[in-house]
Amino acid sequence: MKWLLPRSLPAWVLLIVIAGLLAIQVSTLSIVSRERTTSNNMLDLLRLNDRALSLTKLMYAEKPEDRTRIAAGLSVPPHVLTTTDSSAITSSIPVDDEMAELEDIIVGRLSKYGVEEARVRREKAKADAGQHTFQPEPDMGNVERELVDLSSDFTTTDTFIVSIEFKDGQWLNFTLKATPLSPLLNIDSLPLYGSVAGLVVLLSIWALRRLTAPYRALERAVRRIGDDLKSPPLPEHGSSEYTSAARAVNTMQARLREYVEDRELLAAALAHDLRTPLTRIRLRLELLRKSPLRAALMQNLADIEAISSSVLDFATYEARGEAPERIDFWSLVDSIADANPNVTFDGARKHARGLICMGETIALRRCITNLVENAVKYGGKARLSLSHDESRVLLAIDDDGPGIPEAQLETMFRPFTRIEGSRNRQTGGFGLGLTIARNIARRFGGEVTLRNRPGGGLRAELAMPMASGAQARAAE
Known part of the structure; x- marks a missing residue:
């Protein structure tokens, strides 16, 4: 699992920022959700208390039969209003302390209107309540659509049942739907949350890049x-x-x-x-x-x-400094190849012309000459080929010598390093040619590498960056 973790400091900081952002968002949404639930519950109790007061003030002075008639006229589902000889709530024991306190509050406020007892219960919404939702019409306006959606939400919420007993023994029963909780994340708000989160991440990336640019x-x-x-x-x-x-x-x-x-x-x-x-x-x-x-x-x-x-x-070799200049790489390689009868330049000359790199002519000539002389010394002949990619000039120098063991290819660039046998003082130099060639190439942003050819022999490859503006001409 370690490969899944980032390896750079900016990636770690960005991961921490995103994780912190997610933690803050989740914590904030949880706190807001809990506060909304508590606030809605208090609001429902206030509505229930006010409705009990208004209905009691309206009916306490009426005769029992008049109360029944008024209740029938005011009853509108899902807010049902009835009068009965017995309470709609059979048990007189409150289900929790909150309901018991509310009953005491209702009785205390309504005692002057002849109310002797009040019972309050909260029934959970039925599982099939969502089947009776309203479907808004396509041509509805925004306000009407919101009202229809809100009305549909009321059918899926809990129901408060309240029974109030008058002094003449008649019970007034009514229901009140709990206020629905709208989701914190919905189709309308999700793009806003996503936009804000994306903006924070982009700003974090920008800030991290600015912060870490000096370190890069x-x-x-x-x-x-x-x-x-x-x-x-x-x-x-x-x-x-x-x-x-x-x-x-x-x-x-x-x-x-x-x-x-x-x-x-x-x-x-x-x-x-x-x-x-x-x-x-x-x-x-x-x-x-x-x-x-x-x-x-x-x-x-x-x-x-x-x-x-x-x-x-x-x-x-570094003390003989020259001013860097634009060098026609093909012409330089061609002149070196023409000076040695054991060297053939079989690069694609037509498309290799115009390959320009920056460097010092004498130093770069020395670099290529060292590589060519090594190939001639240890392979008898050298074959040169020139190519390029999007940003580099590539010179390949092949020989038919015995090659070098794979484990010692990189070691050959160390000063005074030679391979005994075929590469000794009688058949070669003193182990400084490759060292000087690589140092010169690296001084101008290039590189020298060695590898054994599949058919036998060794290939030395010199890669030099092209000068600005030469890439487009080389591509053409």
């Missing part, structure tokens, strides 16, 4: 820092919580940048300083023209110089 920007910035430490710092304005978090992230980014720059400068300085003693050693080796150790030492020296050059390139 913070998340994107932190992710961007992971790809490029030289990305612009976060703006430090907004709520106090966001300002504190942004300031902490900016401080972290500055310290990380200083840390990485220090290591880069250290590696660059070491690699650079090694060139002087290496040059001296090479000059001295030249003096050993016929020594059997000369060839072995020259090979070791070449390895050391290659390692030093690779470390220097890796440490300083």
Whole structure:
């Protein structure tokens, strides 16, 4: 069941708001319903008391036969009025304290009119009472329709039965229908409740988006820092919580940048300083023209110089900054492919033209060249194909080499990582080409991925975001 629960803070807040809204609505409706029931009950008792007073004042001075005649004239169903020699309510014991108190009140008010006893009972509505409802006509007006509906509702409510005894022994019996309770939610009010609830939810969503927008920007910035430490710092304005978090992230980014720059400068300085003693050693080796150790030492020296050059390139590749510009990606790939006889560019050239991305030409050329050279070194030949989707340019570089174990595909992007055997110092580099290629791609919002081809070999894929305005032209 945990997968049903939201996973983000805005979703949790929205869920709490909706749950609170529902709880408040249900509680309010319950309280209102209870108060309406109590109020209606008191109103019915007041109506019953007033009706008993008015009927008693009208009939107490009349003769028994005149009371019967008047009662017959005033009796209109469902409010029945009769006079009898015995009470319509057989039991003289009240059913509850409320009815007993009401009987005492009636007797107290009507004692001056010769009333000696009063009995009140409440009968529940019969189950089949709803069968005698009125059906409004289609051409009725609003007032008439409301009156008909209200009259129909009266037929389904409880009935009060009251018996009043005059001093001459005659009983006056009448009935009074309880006031019907209209539903709190009906066809007319439900759209209003739904509209208000929907408005509250929409306003809550809008407020939450406004509230969490800085934190989404913070998340994107932190992710961007992971790809490029030289990305612009976060703006430090907004709520106090966001300002504190942004300031902490900016401080972290500055310290990380200083840390990485220090290591880069250290590696660059070491690699650079090694060139002087290496040059001296090479000059001295030249003096050993016929020594059997000369060839072995020259090979070791070449390895050391290659390692030093690779470390220097890796440490300083970001220091050679250029201004980002719009680059014709197809032309760049085509020029790299033409420079290497072991590379074929079999992309759909016609529809691949006009694919523009933003970046630095030298850095992006270096990124693609590293990927192509890896394919040539380890697969003999490289096949390049160019495509695009809605927002990215996709360059696929295939080779026919032995591939890489699936568990080590991501590991190959770490510095100085190589696979023993086919990918060693004799057949390849020093494990920095893929690292530099991915770092360059990520600096411009792209990505480099590796995967084994189903038919054998390896595919390196470079994805670069298209420049603004290039998506529409690419779609055309």
